[in-house]
Amino acid sequence: MSQKEENGPADTDNPGGVPRDQPDHHAGLWSTLVQRADDLTGTVGADHDDASARSALVAFLRGDVLAHLESEERVLYEAVREAGAHSLVDALELDHRCLLNLVEQIEKADTVMEAALSSRALVVLFALRMEKEDTIILPTLREAGVDVSALLDRMIVRMATDYDSHFTYF
Numbered sequence: 001m002s003q004k005e006e007n008g009p010a011d012t013d014n015p016g017g018v019p020r021d022q023p024d025h026h027a028g029l030w031s032t033l034v035q036r037a038d039d040l041t042g043t044v045g046a047d048h049d050d051a052s053a054r055s056a057l058v059a060f061l062r063g064d065v066l067a068h069l070e071s072e073e074r075v076l077y078e079a080v081r082e083a084g085a086h087s088l089v090d091a092l093e094l095d096h097r098c099l100l101n102l103v104e105q106i107e108k109a110d111t112v113m114e115a116a117l118s119s120r121a122l123v124v125l126f127a128l129r130m131e132k133e134d135t136i137i138l139p140t141l142r143e144a145g146v147d148v149s150a151l152l153d154r155m156i157v158r159m160a161t162d163y164d165s166h167f168t169y170f
């Protein structure tokens, strides 16, 4: 069964594509991320070395999650810079670097326990990252007069154009 089938019926208005709405996109990323991190944690203490849970998590992070972050860098961060909030972009870039570092730690960890601990840290950081987007970044842009709905639409279209083949969770 494909990942799309596992996660329910396809969006008939947007077959096989990225959700056209940012909250849906975050919700899809979040639920799959938590599921795959839980799958990895579930292998801790197993009497055999099953690498498939770690591989599935890393593939999702290097595909869906990084595609999302790269699209944000190019569309959202640019709008934040234009609004003059340069230090906010610096903070977002720091999150991004930490996320990349954690992906690498999950990939290279010598034990499943170490990989699982890094995956829990990544889940928390990603939750904070989404929260910042909703409670700090988007309100900052609205206050600066940016049409946030149009901006998010642009970002979703960009993801669909540049990264559609990277997305696995629909």
Ligand SMILES: [Fe+2]
Binding pocket: 026, 068, 072, 130, 133
């Ligand atoms: Fe996001």
